[in-house]
Every structure is written in C-alpha cells, then in structure tokens.
Amino acid sequence: xxxxxxxxAAAVRPRWLTTPVVLGGLIAVFWISVxxxxxxxxxxxxxxxxxxxxxxxxxTHWLGTDKLARDVLSRTLHGAQYSLPIGLAVIxxxxxxxxxxxxxxGFVGGLxxxxxxxxxxxxxxxxxxxxxxxVTASIGPGLRNATIAMIIVxxxxxxxxxxxxxxxxxxxxxxxxxIAAGASAPRVLVRHILPLCWSPILVNATMDFGQVVLQAxxxxxxxxxxxxxxxxxxxxxxxxxxxxYQWWIAFGxxxxxxxxxxGFNFLGDGLRDILDPRTQ
Amino acid sequence: xxNTAAPESDAPLLDVRGLExxxxxxxxxxxxxxxxxxxVQSGETLGLVGESGCGKSVTMLxxxxxxxxxxxxxxxxxxxxxxxxxxPQQELAKLRGARIGMIFQDPxxxxxxxxxxxxxxxxxxxxxxxxxSARAAAARAVEMLTLVAIPFPERRxxxxxxxxxxxxxxRAMIAMAMANEPDLLIADEPTTALDVTVQAxxxxxxxxxxxxxxxxxxxxxxxxxxxxxxxxxxAIMYAGRxxxxxxxxxxFDRPRHPYTRGLLASLPKIxxxxxxxxxxDGAPPSLAARPSGxxxxxxxxxxxxxxxxxxxxxxxxxxxxxxxxxxEAIDAAAAAPPDQLASQPTGMA
Numbered sequence: 241x242x243x244x245x246x247x248x249a250a251a252v253r254p255r256w257l258t259t260p261v262v263l264g265g266l267i268a269v270f271w272i273s274v275x276x277x278x279x280x281x282x283x284x285x286x287x288x289x290x291x292x293x294x295x296x297x298x299x300t301h302w303l304g305t306d307k308l309a310r311d312v313l314s315r316t317l318h319g320a321q322y323s324l325p326i327g328l329a330v331i332x333x334x335x336x337x338x339x340x341x342x343x344x345x346g347f348v349g350g351l352x353x354x355x356x357x358x359x360x361x362x363x364x365x366x367x368x369x370x371x372x373x374x375v376t377a378s379i380g381p382g383l384r385n386a387t388i389a390m391i392i393v394x395x396x397x398x399x400x401x402x403x404x405x406x407x408x409x410x411x412x413x414x415x416x417x418x419i420a421a422g423a424s425a426p427r428v429l430v431r432h433i434l435p436l437c438w439s440p441i442l443v444n445a446t447m448d449f450g451q452v453v454l455q456a457x458x459x460x461x462x463x464x465x466x467x468x469x470x471x472x473x474x475x476x477x478x479x480x481x482x483x484x485y486q487w488w489i490a491f492g493x494x495x496x497x498x499x500x501x502x503g504f505n506f507l508g509d510g511l512r513d514i515l516d517p518r519t520q
Numbered sequence: 521x522x523n524t525a526a527p528e529s530d531a532p533l534l535d536v537r538g539l540e541x542x543x544x545x546x547x548x549x550x551x552x553x554x555x556x557x558x559x560v561q562s563g564e565t566l567g568l569v570g571e572s573g574c575g576k577s578v579t580m581l582x583x584x585x586x587x588x589x590x591x592x593x594x595x596x597x598x599x600x601x602x603x604x605x606x607x608p609q610q611e612l613a614k615l616r617g618a619r620i621g622m623i624f625q626d627p628x629x630x631x632x633x634x635x636x637x638x639x640x641x642x643x644x645x646x647x648x649x650x651x652x653s654a655r656a657a658a659a660r661a662v663e664m665l666t667l668v669a670i671p672f673p674e675r676r677x678x679x680x681x682x683x684x685x686x687x688x689x690x691r692a693m694i695a696m697a698m699a700n701e702p703d704l705l706i707a708d709e710p711t712t713a714l715d716v717t718v719q720a721x722x723x724x725x726x727x728x729x730x731x732x733x734x735x736x737x738x739x740x741x742x743x744x745x746x747x748x749x750x751x752x753x754x755a756i757m758y759a760g761r762x763x764x765x766x767x768x769x770x771x772f773d774r775p776r777h778p779y780t781r782g783l784l785a786s787l788p789k790i791x792x793x794x795x796x797x798x799x800x801d802g803a804p805p806s807l808a809a810r811p812s813g814x815x816x817x818x819x820x821x822x823x824x825x826x827x828x829x830x831x832x833x834x835x836x837x838x839x840x841x842x843x844x845x846x847x848e849a850i851d852a853a854a855a856a857p858p859d860q861l862a863s864q865p866t867g868m869a
Contacts, residue, residue: 416624419616420584421621421643421644421697422616422617422648424613424647425609431635431643
C-alpha cells in the first residue's frame with residue numbers, strides 16, 4: 241500500500257504538473273481572487289487610521305500599522321487591485337502592439353522589416369527601468385503614465401519573438417500548400433502562420449507579468465508611479481524605507497511583490513513545458 | 521479571368537517553352553533550370569523524372585508561380601493558351617488551387633496542424649468562391665473525402681492532421697487539391713513519404729481521379745517504377761534540362777539517352793542475383809560548377825569531344841526527343857548484344 245500510492249500518483253499526474261507549477265498556480269489564483277474580491281473582505285479599511293501609529297504586528301493588525309496608523313495587511317491586499325490590472329494592461333498592450341508589428345515585420349520583410357526591427361533595437365538598447373523612468377518623468381508621474389511607459393518598454397520583446405516565430409513557421413510546407421491552394425497573403429498570415437506562433441508569446445507573457453508588477457512597484461518606489469494615499473506596493477515599500485526600523489511596513493508589500501513575481505515565473509515555466517514540444 | 525471561357529481548343533493544357541530559373545546565390549547566379557520545354561494535354565499524365573536537385577520541383581514551382589521573387593524566370597508558361605510567366609501574384613492566386621492544383625511530397629507537413637481536415641478542404645473551396653456558404657463548403661469537403669476513398673468521411677472531416685495516418689493525410693491533400701476540380705494537377709513526389717503498399721493506393725487514386733475528371737497530371741518522381749506504371753509520357757531531367765522526353769513505352773523499352781539508360785540499368789531486378797547494384801559513376805554536378813557542353817559528359821562512358829564542346833539540343837530520334845549528340849549511335853549499338861556495347865570504344869562520333 242505504501243509503495244502503491246506514489247506509483248499511482250506518478251501515473252495519474254501529468255509530467256508538467258510539478259510542485260513549482262502547482263505553487264505558481266495557487267499564488268496566481270490567490271492574488272487574482274484578492275484583486276477581484278478584496279472590497280468585500282472583513283478587514284480593516286486600507287485608507288483610515290485603525291489603531292496606534294507604527295504598531296508592530298499583533299492580533300488585530302497581523303502585519304502591524306504604518307505611520308498613519310493604517311493596517312499594513314489590508315493595504316497589501318488592496319495593493320493587488322493596482323498592481324495586477326497594471327500588469328495585465330501592460331502585458332496585453334505590449335503583446336498586441338509587439339506581436340502585430342513583429343508579425344508584419346517577419347511576414348512582409350524588406351524595408352518594413354528593417355524599419356520595425358531597428359525601432360525594436362533602439363528601444364531595447366536602453367536599460368528597461370531607465371527607459372521607463374525617462375518616459376514617465378517626461379510625460380508626468382502617475383500610475384497611468386507609468387503604465388504607458390512600461391508598454392513602451394515591453395512591446396519590443398514581443399515584436400522580436402513574434403518575428404522569429406513567423407520567420408520559422410512561414411517556411412513550413414503547409415504554408416506553401418496554402419499558397420498553392422490560392423490563399424491570399426493576409427489569409428496565409430492570419431490563418432496558416434499566426435495560429436502556430438502563439439505558444440512562446442504566451443509563455444513569455446506569463447513570465448513577464450511578474451516582472452511588470454515588479455517594475456511598476458519600482459516606478460512607484462522612486463515616486464514616478466502611484467502617489468501617497470494609494471496602497472500600491474512600491475509606494476508602500478517607499479514609505480517603509482522611511483521608517484526603516486518598523487520592518488513590517490515594507491514586509492507586507494515586499495512579500496506580495498516577491499510572491500507575484502515568483503508565482504507567475506513558475507507558471508510560465510509550467511506553460512513552457514506544456515506548450516514546447518522540445519522539452520518533452 | 522476573362523480568358524477561361526474560350527480557351528484555344530488546339531492549345532495544350534500546359535505548354536512550357538524555354539523556361540529558365542536563375543537563383544541569385546552568394547557566389548553568383550545559379551541556373552536551376554535552363555531551357556525546359558514540356559507540354560501536358562488534358563487527360564494525360566506526364567512523368568517528370570530525375571535525381572534530387574535536377575530541377576523537377578523548380579520547374580513545377582515556376583509554373584505555379586511559387587518561386588520567391590528573387591528568382592529570375594524567363595521563357596514562356598502557357599496554361600490553356602494564356603501566358604502565366606510575368607503575371608502578378610494576385611492573378612496567379614486565382615488560378616492556383618482553382619485551375620491548377622498541387623500535391624506536396626510530405627503529407628505530414630503539408631497540412632495545417634491547427635485546422636481540421638474538413639476546415640482545410642472547405643477553405644480551399646471558399647477561397648475561390650466566396651458565394652459558397654460555410655455549410656455548403658463543409659458538406660462538399662465531406663464529399664471530397666468520400667471521393668478519395670477515406671472511410672467515415674464525416675468523422676474524418678472533424679479530425680486534425682495528426683489524428684490521421686500518412687496515407688490518409690495524402691488522400692486528404694489530394695481531396696484538397698481536387699476540391700475545385702482543377703484542369704491540371706501537379707503531384708510533387710506524392711508517394712515518396714509513404715509506405716510501399718500505400719504508394720500503390722495513392723497512385724491508383726490519382727489515376728482514377730485523372731481519368732474521371734479528364735485532368736492533366738504532372739507526376740514528379742524519382743521512382744521509375746511509379747512513373748512506368750502511371751504515366752503516359754515521360755520527361756527525364758538532368759542538371760536543369762530535359763534530356764529525353766517521349767511516350768512511356770518508348771522510353772522504358774528503348775532509352776536513347778545515356779543518362780536514361782543509366783537510370784534504368786541502376787534499377788534492382790528481381791531475377792538478378794548479382795550482389796552489387798549498377799550505379800551511374802560520379803555525382804550530379806552542382807549548380808555552381810556545371811560542366812561545359814553536355815552536363816552529363818563527365819559521367820557518360822560514351823562521351824566524345826563534341827560532348828565537352830557543345831550542349832546538345834533536344835531533337836527527334838526515332839519518335840522520342842533526346843538531347844544527346846550520340847543518340848543514334850548509342851541506339852544502334854543497343855540493338856546489338858549487350859557485351860558488344862560494353863566493348864564499344866568511347867568517343868565514336
């Protein structure tokens with residue numbers, strides 16, 4: 241009996257379903273449900289003083305209070321309502337822009353390809369956080385502008401990825417067969433090339449999600465993202481850094497960022513194992 | 521297409537004259553095919569035979585207009601009397617799949633892996649006739665699968681390529697190519713990737729469809745057995761040119777060109793117990809370093825000075841078109857017992 245149980249588990253469990261993937265999935269599900277439902281949770285208000293200032297963790301304030309006596313746990317959980325939508329918006333827009341331009345570059349080739357890819361090269365030649373800072377600073381601080389800045393930083397990755405995929409897939413024989421069947425160029429691209437190009441995009445988008453959340457927090461930390469009353473993670477860590485000996489103020493949002501970045505990275509790894517035939 | 525209504529009745533279905541295709545390579549221009557002439561009539565099967573790299577596929581890709589734009593194509597390609605060479609891609613796309621169908625070598629890779637078989641056949645229909653409803657096209661796809669003898673066509677239409685065997689996939693490819701009842705079907709090594717037993721079935725299917733639809737069929741192959749069984753006429757290609765062309769019986773019974781003779785001699789014979797197979801010495805020339813004169817002369821044991829100096833034109837020798845300076849002499853010698861042929865001094869002109 242003792243030896244049968246692991247053997248059965250190994251037979252039933254798919255190969256990609258590893259501990260990190262399960263962990264990543266649980267973390268992602270946790271934060272997504274927090275972001276969707278935290279308004280109804282029976283927890284302290286994230287904006288109002290609810291006890292003593294700078295109080296250490298105790299039974300009523302599990303993660304203590306900050307210098308305005310707000311509950312850190314509540315603010316951390318509410319932070320998901322900012323970080324996750326920003327991550328989603330940045331990734332979705334970057335994929336939409338990058339994949340479209342990359343597909344056009346790879347499929348059309350020639351001057352258009354050269355123009356798009358030089359734009360990609362120029363963008364990627366700046367360190368990501370520096371470019372995001374420069375763009376946010378020039379169009380003005382704030383969460384919306386930080387989001388726009390991060391889209392500008394992130395789209396070239398997907399353009400490169402998509403172009404490489406299109407270049408590889410368009411050499412396949414079924415594409416030639418489609419052309420031989422009389423399909424027009426747009427039809428060939430949309431129906432016979434693009435459907436085979438998505439899996440690395442999906443894997444990278446999942447992995448990048450955590451990075452975007454981290455970058456949004458970084459921009460807020462240096463004052464280019466969320467502004468003070470907002471319970472945004474980077475902003476909270478910035479406040480925590482000013483009260484360095486009250487470690488719990490930065491601990492909550494710090495762990496939140498860590499878990500999101502780690503969780504989505506694990507999830508992306510698992511997705512790659514599922515979608516990439518080379519790893520099987 | 522304004523011209524399809526009244527094709528010139530005496531014009532062959534496909535008439536290729538002086539076709540040349542030049543690839544711009546890293547080390548200069550490479551002539552993949554140089555001066556190919558061939559014709560296909562309605563209801564006729566032309567076998568196009570040659571070693572890998574001799575230009576068989578390039579010839580047919582040129583006919584389809586599927587070569588990349590960097591390839592320079594000269595010469596004439598007439599389909600039902602209309603010139604195809606130099607036509608814009610949009611116009612060629614209307615012919616491709618509608619009037620000229622094509623079947624590819626490897627059915628494992630030539631079908632879109634993310635679309636069902638039925639969807640792919642339906643798409644081939646709707647590309648050329650947007651008036652056909654999705655439902656009608658799907659019904660027609662099932663009909664096509666029935667035509668190519670796929671069992672349970674309704675169920676197969678909803679399956680993806682990976683769920684079908686190689687033979688089934690090639691049948692599906694044929695169904696797709698036949699969906700618009702083309703006048704000309706080009707089959708590029710349609711059986712090379714298949715088991716021998718399945719090969720025979722596919723060839724049989726192609727022959728049946730060709731007979732019932734009165735199509736012209738171009739069968740590209742390096743398998744002489746398949747060509748002998750299926751083709752009406754045969755064109756043998758070597759190093760970018762047709763070296764011999766004629767009725768299948770004439771070519772197989774009495775090959776005039778030394779290359780054709782070599783090909784036929786290299787076939788293993790079931791009654792021959794000899795341990796070694798006969799091979800043609802040497803290797804086909806690379807495109808970059810084509811020999812002077814007749815491209816076959818370095819491998820030809822009959823080669824004479826004229827073969828080094830001048831490239832022979834295709835000319836009529838006893839009802840067969842042959843591109844060999846010495847065709848008559850070789851033909852006459854072949855009528856003599858084979859041991860005499862072997863002792864013929866080389867260089868008789």
